[in-house]
Amino acid sequence: MGSQALIVGIMAAIVILLLAFIAFYAVKLARAGKAAEGTAQRLQLFMQRQVRLQQDMKHIAEAGTSALRAPAVKRDSPVAAPGAVRVSERAVGLSALSADPIFVRRTGEGVISVQIADKPSMPLTYILDPRTRRMLNEVVGQATSEFGLTWAVLAQDGEEGKLTITRLV
Numbered sequence: 001m002g003s004q005a006l007i008v009g010i011m012a013a014i015v016i017l018l019l020a021f022i023a024f025y026a027v028k029l030a031r032a033g034k035a036a037e038g039t040a041q042r043l044q045l046f047m048q049r050q051v052r053l054q055q056d057m058k059h060i061a062e063a064g065t066s067a068l069r070a071p072a073v074k075r076d077s078p079v080a081a082p083g084a085v086r087v088s089e090r091a092v093g094l095s096a097l098s099a100d101p102i103f104v105r106r107t108g109e110g111v112i113s114v115q116i117a118d119k120p121s122m123p124l125t126y127i128l129d130p131r132t133r134r135m136l137n138e139v140v141g142q143a144t145s146e147f148g149l150t151w152a153v154l155a156q157d158g159e160e161g162k163l164t165i166t167r168l169v
Contacts, residue, residue, distance in 0.1 A: 056130030086146050088163035092138045094156055101154035101166070104139050108150045112140055139163065 094102055103115040104124075114136055115121040124140070127133050139155045147153070147167050158164030 053130055056134060059130075059134050082167055082169055084147075084167045086142070086165045086167075087158055088142050088165070090138065090142075090163055091161040092135050092155075092157070092163045093161070094135060094139070094163070095161070097132060097135065101156040102136075102139070103152070103168075104136065104143065104155055105152040105169075106140065106144065106150060110149070139165065143167075 098117045100117055103121070104112065105121075106112050112124040113121045114124050114127065124133070124136055127136065139153070142163060143151055143153050143155070143165055146165065150169075151167060152169040154166045154168060156164055
């Protein structure tokens with residue numbers, strides 16, 4: 001009887017160890033599954049951002065090339081004098097960037113500089129945020145078509161959120 005109890009005890013210990021082993025790896029597998037799911041979600045968000053970034057870059061490229069190709073001013077119409085205010089039919093959304101007007105300047109060499117709020121003025125090419133660049137390229141295109149190749153303007157959202165450009169120079 002003693003040897004039978006010993007064998008049953010050993011078998012019980014083996015079963016307990018086997019169950020502990022299975023439980024340990026089941027918990028590990030569940031954690032790995034959650035981690036993989038989180039990684040898959042992050043990858044999906046990353047891919048969605050990449051697609052949006054590519055679309056934004058495409059819009060920026062289209063807006064940038066259209067701004068460069070925009071006619072300076074019609075030959076029969078005079079260039080608007082400083083102080084002239086133009087209201088676009090488009091709503092650009094500049095109020096998301098700054099409550100104050102945004103200063104934008106284009107030199108005779110085609111260099112476009114931007115000053116938003118109290119930040120220092122910088123070339124438009126240094127602005128990396130695609131949404132901000134798209135908005136500012138809209139301003140550049142509108143100002144170039146209205147005022148020619150050299151200008152300095154204050155741009156802001158006017159009534160009903162429409163783009164309002166005031167020529168300074």
